[in-house]
Amino acid sequence: MRTKYKPWAKPFIEEHTEVMCPFDAINNYKNYYLEVGSGKGQFLVNMAKNHPDTFFIGMECNVTCAGFTAKKLVENEITNAKLVYAYAEQVLPLIDGGSVNGIFLNFSDPWPKKRHAKRRLTSDSFLNQYLRILKKGAKLIFKTDNYDLFTYSLELVQTSPFKLVEANYSYDGKDPFDETTEYEASFRAEGQPIYRLILEKL
Numbered sequence: 001m002r003t004k005y006k007p008w009a010k011p012f013i014e015e016h017t018e019v020m021c022p023f024d025a026i027n028n029y030k031n032y033y034l035e036v037g038s039g040k041g042q043f044l045v046n047m048a049k050n051h052p053d054t055f056f057i058g059m060e061c062n063v064t065c066a067g068f069t070a071k072k073l074v075e076n077e078i079t080n081a082k083l084v085y086a087y088a089e090q091v092l093p094l095i096d097g098g099s100v101n102g103i104f105l106n107f108s109d110p111w112p113k114k115r116h117a118k119r120r121l122t123s124d125s126f127l128n129q130y131l132r133i134l135k136k137g138a139k140l141i142f143k144t145d146n147y148d149l150f151t152y153s154l155e156l157v158q159t160s161p162f163k164l165v166e167a168n169y170s171y172d173g174k175d176p177f178d179e180t181t182e183y184e185a186s187f188r189a190e191g192q193p194i195y196r197l198i199l200e201k202l
């Protein structure tokens with residue numbers, strides 16, 4: 001599913017600074033949940049709506065996806081979520097250590113070619129950044145339809161300092177602190193299994 005470029009997206013993001021977080025201002029926020037690769041924003045917006053006392057930050061590098069998310073945040077008058085329009089590689093190293101309440105990775109790009117493995121959002125360098133920024137006892141929750149990415153991630157986790165809390169090969173989507181994403185809805189409609197990993201920073 002490629003997102004068709006929308007020329008309105010960039011001006012919309014630039015105009016609606018109230019829903020955006022500049023990447024170098026992320027440490028102005030504390031005690032938030034982070035979604036890396038938030039796509040068109042359905043998860044971010046619904047989490048924010050259903051958990052009004054909790055703060056969420058989405059991170060997205062694609063301008064059109066970021067535009068769709070910003071639009072949803074504005075239209076739903078969401079005040080407890082912001083969007084960072086940037087590459088995770090650029091922002092994660094800036095985030096204060098031990099400051100994040102939890103991280104969501106939803107249907108991250110699988111990057112199936114071996115030479116692109118470093119770009120996978122569950123590669124060892126990303127896992128190390130997540131470990132650094134999460135609070136003690138906080139969780140990283142990863143959902144995917146992609147079996148190869150799931151098993152690759154599971155293997156890496158087993159040699160990392162993360163504690164593996166759950167490796168679910170048929171996640172039913174019923175966790176009350178979760179929301180269906182755009183990709184998830186289409187995979188579920190096709191009857192594909194959804195895999196989920198829950199990791200804890202000890």
Ligand SMILES: C[S@@+](CC[C@H](N)C(=O)[O-])C[C@H]1O[C@@H](n2cnc3c(N)ncnc32)[C@H](O)[C@@H]1O
Nearest residue numbers: 037038039060061062087088106107181182183
């Ligand atoms: C397959 S889509 C899934 C979108 C959404 N999470 C969902 O489940 O519907 C992956 C998203 O992650 C974004 N993404 C991929 N690599 C990223 C990175 N390094 N930093 C920020 N966003 C990234 C892509 O632009 C894309 O919007």
